[in-house]
Amino acid sequence: MGIYQFDQKTQQSEKKLSLIVDNWIRKLSIRSGWINDFNKIIIQYARYFKQVKVLQGHVKYLTSVKFSPDDTKIASSSLNGIIQIWDITLGKQIKILKGKLSWIYDVQFSPDGNIIMSCLRDGIIQLWDINSGEEIKKLEGHSNSVTSGQFSLNGKMIISGSWDKTIRFWDIDSGKEIKKFEGHSKGIRHVRFSPDNQLIISSSYDTTIRIWNVKSGQTIHILKGHLDRVMKSQFSPNGYYIVSCSRDNTIRLWDVSSGNELKQFKGHLDLISDVKFSSDGQTIVSCSWDWTIRLWDVHLGVEIQTLEGHFTKVTGLDISSDGNTIVSSSNDEIIRLWRPF
Structure with missing residues (x-):
């Protein structure tokens, strides 16, 4: 890209x-x-993308969509607590995971692709065996909705963020909480590991992003600049930069070592719900409640392309590991796949 x-x-x-x-x-x-x-x-x-496939099957607003590590499957979640697994090549649903009928904020594959994690509104994290479709574990401890989660590189640990303002670490084998970070003054919407798993970033409704040292639990930097709720943030593939999106309709690029804001990207007309770096770190992809997905050149700070096709708010996106496919989810209950033409 x-x-x-x-x-x-x-x-x-x-x-x-x-x-x-x-x-x-x-x-x-x-x-x-x-x-x-x-x-x-x-x-x-620059490469330009077009819609190549539509996946339909959900009957409630979509909240999250993710590629499997090998890019052969997609996991999607919705407000009614249902996770659907899709075969990308066939363009068909291959499994439905039904647990508690609770709003799912986030869904993630484990590094080996065998486990699905779902983060629920009722404060629970569910782990699913993707082959059997059975729930294998529940992680309980948050006192409010779990809004985001991610597996560690070795697949043995999970981090989670919550409206209860905490970040928690979980041992998957035991299902026990092993560590807790606190510092945000409002709920946490999103958490992510750095590529080497030495740092964590948390995005909060208090308008800040915090960079944490995993071992010490100390806040290294507080990134201030957004004027409204920070929805998502992500490290660049090399770990040197962070990209964030907000309800202030801006995307911002930050330097990890200094904590300084480097650049703003403007063009969306409503809340920006998700943002990702491409695998080569040269392109940023964002989606918004303005119904669009936009591609941005990192170095030039300009918009490359606007992808239109969803009928209402776009709620999430992901990029395949080879950078050749973008997947998006929306309140129109449709998953769309985009590829270069």
Whole structure:
């Protein structure tokens, strides 16, 4: 998804693209403002996505959608407490997981793809065996809705965030809580590990993002800049940056080491519900209650493309590990797949 991968429609070879770039550098370097013109040329060669598949089966608003680690399946969750597993190639539902009929905020695959985690409104985390479709464990301890969760790299631990303002660590084998972080003044909407699992970021309705040291439990930085609730945040693949989205309709890029805001991305017209880095870290993908999904160039800070197709609020998205597929969920109860054309 990087800016140096160009639109397949152009059918330009890399050699020809290089010649075009060299020519523009020579011609524009003598002009004031040539960088802006050059950037526009580069953006023309970014990959563009189109809708390729629609998955229908949910009967309530969709809340979360995730790829399996091998990109062969999708897990989706809804307000009525149902998780559906989909085969991407077939475009068909292959399993339904039914537990408590409680709003599911988040759903995640384990690193080996064998377990599904669901985070529930009633404060419980459920673990499911994806092959049998049976619930294998419940993690209880939060005093309010569990809004987000993630497995550790080795698949032995889970972190969770909640409206009770805490981040909790869980040992999967025992099902016991092993650690708790506190510091936010309002509920936590989202938590994520850094790529090396040494740090955690938490996104809160108190308008801040906190970076935590996993071992010490100390807050390293408090990222301040958003003017309203922070909905989601994610580390870049190399762990050097954080991207966040908010009800203030902005996406912000942050430096992990300093905690400084580096850039803002503006264009969405309503709350931004989810945001992700592409696997190469060159593109940001966001979705919003303005019914759109947008792609942004990280370095230039500009919008590359707007994807339209959902009939109402887009609630979540994910990107396949190879960067070739975007999946989105919406209150229109439809899952959509997008690929380059």
